[in-house]
Amino acid sequence: MPTTLITNIASLVTNDPSQGDGTPLGLLTDAAVVLDGETIAWVGPAAKAPAADTTHDAQNRAAIPGFVDSHSHLVFAGDRTQEFNARMSGRAYSAGGIRTTVAATRAATDAALEANLTHYLREALRQGTTTFETKSGYGLNTEDEARALKIAARHTDEVTFMGAHIVSPDYAEDPAAYVELVTGEMLEACAPHARWIDVFCEKGAFDGDQARAILTAGRAKGLHPRIHANQLSYGPGVQLAVELDAASADHCTHLTDADVDALANSDTVATLLPGAEFSTRAEWPDARRILDAGATVALSTDCNPGSSFTSSVPFCIALAVRDMGMTPDEAIWSATAGGAAALRRTDIGVVREGARADLALLDAPSHVHLAYRPGVPLVGEVWQRGIRTS
Numbered sequence: 001m002p003t004t005l006i007t008n009i010a011s012l013v014t015n016d017p018s019q020g021d022g023t024p025l026g027l028l029t030d031a032a033v034v035l036d037g038e039t040i041a042w043v044g045p046a047a048k049a050p051a052a053d054t055t056h057d058a059q060n061r062a063a064i065p066g067f068v069d070s071h072s073h074l075v076f077a078g079d080r081t082q083e084f085n086a087r088m089s090g091r092a093y094s095a096g097g098i099r100t101t102v103a104a105t106r107a108a109t110d111a112a113l114e115a116n117l118t119h120y121l122r123e124a125l126r127q128g129t130t131t132f133e134t135k136s137g138y139g140l141n142t143e144d145e146a147r148a149l150k151i152a153a154r155h156t157d158e159v160t161f162m163g164a165h166i167v168s169p170d171y172a173e174d175p176a177a178y179v180e181l182v183t184g185e186m187l188e189a190c191a192p193h194a195r196w197i198d199v200f201c202e203k204g205a206f207d208g209d210q211a212r213a214i215l216t217a218g219r220a221k222g223l224h225p226r227i228h229a230n231q232l233s234y235g236p237g238v239q240l241a242v243e244l245d246a247a248s249a250d251h252c253t254h255l256t257d258a259d260v261d262a263l264a265n266s267d268t269v270a271t272l273l274p275g276a277e278f279s280t281r282a283e284w285p286d287a288r289r290i291l292d293a294g295a296t297v298a299l300s301t302d303c304n305p306g307s308s309f310t311s312s313v314p315f316c317i318a319l320a321v322r323d324m325g326m327t328p329d330e331a332i333w334s335a336t337a338g339g340a341a342a343l344r345r346t347d348i349g350v351v352r353e354g355a356r357a358d359l360a361l362l363d364a365p366s367h368v369h370l371a372y373r374p375g376v377p378l379v380g381e382v383w384q385r386g387i388r389t390s
């Protein structure tokens with residue numbers, strides 16, 4: 001494999017505490033990285049860098065690991081502009097809007113769904129996202145859930161079966177029968193195409209017992225649990241996530257002290273999704289409280305046409321710093337290494353020998369500018385699996 005030396009990096013976030021300044025960000029100044037094919041072969045001070053087949057000048061800019069967006073819903077058709085407009089005129093967000101996207105998604109061809117997915121993936125990649133998780137959940141019947149997962153699996157290894165997004169409109173009168181379908185025939189058809197299983201545990205979606213039944217059935221088929229928990233109200237989601245050793249409890253907007261304690265004493269990551277609170281004009285999750293308790297926090301977009309139609313991790317970082325009590329360093333860690341932890345991965349979200357060669361070069365001297373200069377397109381170059389994509 002030909003090697004590439006990226007040198008003249010003014011400041012490099014490695015997320016490897018054995019590097020640089022000894023903080024969790026492992027910040028190196030005047031740094032260089034050698035890429036060997038899809039992998040990082042060397043990281044250190046530019047002055048000590050080994051020779052490589054080609055050299056690329058970072059022009060004294062900052063670099064960070066590519067973002068790991070561990071929560072998105074990108075297999076869908078249509079949009080929900082009218083619903084957003086109504087919300088911005090005072091209407092509240094409710095899970096019921098999901099039905100609009102279910103109807104549009106069922107009516108779309110495979111090619112149209114894949115083109116839409118590719119469009120948002122490219123948009124995210126240009127903004128520095130080099131790994132993304134994505135879910136089904138807008139099919140809500142066996143055939144449409146399975147095809148969503150097959151389409152997603154052509155683009156990422158991090159595919160999540162979410163037949164339990166809401167009770168399918170086809171089963172509005174009989175939610176118990178829908179849970180039976182999800183845990184039976186639908187799971188059978190979907191499990192081979194997914195790594196994860198997710199449930200929207202919320203009033204108007206699935207209660208704690210239904211969520212436990214669905215996640216447990218998924219686990220028996222080899223899927224690992226993650227949960228949409230405590231988004232719109234207090235509820236059992238976070239405790240259930242910890243009970244089942246879910247990789248992540250996502251949203252975590254309404255938490256009791258017991259929920260925060262449970263997260264802090266577990267391996268379950270709290271994935272915060274500020275795009276959703278922004279786009280639904282809801283109360284922010286309190287990242288400071290969760291971090292101070294000692295829990296691990298990830299930051300992701302939740303990109304979906306209803307509650308959070310942004311693919312921009314930098315935007316989420318800026319919100320988390322401004323409104324959720326995170327420091328810029330914490331927010332950048334959470335959007336990279338935190339996302340990797342929420343996917344139980346150690347090969348991404350970090351710039352370390354042997355890790356995947358995923359980097360974002362910023363048109364800025366420091367990673368702090370991602371929060372300091374909100375809304376400015378600072379991601380100048382993206383390297384994914386050792387290849388420069390933009």
Ligand code: NIG
Nearest residue numbers: 098200228276302304306307
């Ligand atoms: O994560 N909370 C449930 N699911 C999505 C919203 C989906 C939608 O409104 O289409 C979320 O916010």
Ligand code: FE
Nearest residue numbers: 071073228302
């Ligand atoms: Fe979501």
